[in-house]
Amino acid sequence: MQRSDTESSTSLRPWIEALQSEPRSNTVYKPALLLAILNLLDEGVIDPEQVRLDDRLVEEVDEILRRASIERSAIAWQPFFHLGTTKGTRDPIWTLVDKAGQPLRLVSADAPSSIKATRDNFAYASFSRDLIGALRTERGRTAVRQLIFEWLEQRPDPDARRVLEAHDPDWTDVDRYRRDLRARSSQDFSPFAVRPRIELSAKTRRVRSRAFRLEVLEQYDDRCAACGLRLRLGAMVEAEASHIIPVMADGVDDVRNGLALCRTHHWAFDAKLWTVNSESRILVARDADERSDLAALRRDLADQQLRPPVTPAFAPHPDALDWHRKHWFVDAPAA
Numbered sequence: 112m113q114r115s116d117t118e119s120s121t122s123l124r125p126w127i128e129a130l131q132s133e134p135r136s137n138t139v140y141k142p143a144l145l146l147a148i149l150n151l152l153d154e155g156v157i158d159p160e161q162v163r164l165d166d167r168l169v170e171e172v173d174e175i176l177r178r179a180s181i182e183r184s185a186i187a188w189q190p191f192f193h194l195g196t197t198k199g200t201r202d203p204i205w206t207l208v209d210k211a212g213q214p215l216r217l218v219s220a221d222a223p224s225s226i227k228a229t230r231d232n233f234a235y236a237s238f239s240r241d242l243i244g245a246l247r248t249e250r251g252r253t254a255v256r257q258l259i260f261e262w263l264e265q266r267p268d269p270d271a272r273r274v275l276e277a278h279d280p281d282w283t284d285v286d287r288y289r290r291d292l293r294a295r296s297s298q299d300f301s302p303f304a305v306r307p308r309i310e311l312s313a314k315t316r317r318v319r320s321r322a323f324r325l326e327v328l329e330q331y332d333d334r335c336a337a338c339g340l341r342l343r344l345g346a347m348v349e350a351e352a353s354h355i356i357p358v359m360a361d362g363v364d365d366v367r368n369g370l371a372l373c374r375t376h377h378w379a380f381d382a383k384l385w386t387v388n389s390e391s392r393i394l395v396a397r398d399a400d401e402r403s404d405l406a407a408l409r410r411d412l413a414d415q416q417l418r419p420p421v422t423p424a425f426a427p428h429p430d431a432l433d434w435h436r437k438h439w440f441v442d443a444p445a446a
């Protein structure tokens with residue numbers, strides 16, 4: 112399925128993956144700090160190259176939390192430091208710079224013990240070059256906000272949910288569409304969308320994509336229905352939600368027209384390299400471009416049973432699977 116417009120933006124992708132792989136302890140303080148910075152950037156009162164932990168920023172973080180009905184915390188300033196630390200091989204969200212103007216490479220163990228110590232040790236934080244460009248435009252800031260909300264919505268705890276409700280303009284609609292998707296499973300299955308996706312507004316497409324993705328990934332517990340792979344890092348989930356009858360063929364948003372698939376098997380499914388038979392067993396294409404190594408795909412998937420969703424009523428509908436086999440997977444081998 113298509114991801115949000117913002118996520119496909121190549122300059123933001125490394126940044127959002129760094130954000131999504133952040134540990135989920137004290138879930139809301141990092142997003143609260145980033146949302147506060149975005150608000151101050153909107154007002155034009157701070158510079159993304161030199162973000163200081165001044166009173167105005169601390170007050171804005173408090174305001175973000177207050178509006179979400181989250182009690183003010185004595186440690187809400189800590190992400191200012193932790194967003195500047197290196198974990199494993201990945202780069203920090205931003206770089207902390209000392210009073211002499213030297214960028215610092217920091218690890219969690221360097222954490223200062225108080226807001227005063229943080230101010231004494233670090234002059235400012237500086238976002239990466241790519242991100243600075245995005246943060247200077249309203250469109251870029253909207254895209255970054257969207258990424259923060261998508262980070263929060265993965266298995267949201269109660270505080271994350273409160274931040275989404277208070278600050279994400281799409282959240283109520285995403286939540287409502289998820290309820291619609293769940294209610295739909297007890298109705299007759301209609302394989303095709305009533306209105307083609309292209310006729311919908313960008314906001315509606317965005318809301319529906321988010322809701323469909325969340326429902327499908329939850330139903331498959333973030334696991335590929337074809338190979339069983341499940342990779343998660345912080346809030347980052349490798350698996351994607353695919354439409355069995357693709358959106359471009361007007362496939363309906365219905366969990367019974369969905370499968371959670373790892374990126375490789377999603378790609379191969381859309382590329383008509385595999386499908387399933389009427390018993391939900393995987394069929395791999397016999398012939399394809401000679402540059403492809405279908406033997407490996409066949410070894411991993413052929414004759415495997417699709418893994419079922421958590422709720423039996425959400426299992427792929429036979430009509431959707433039949434359509435995929437007969438109309439999409441044109442090079443079907445004999446079963």
Ligand SMILES: [Zn+2]
Binds near residue numbers: 338374376
């Ligand atoms: Zn897979």
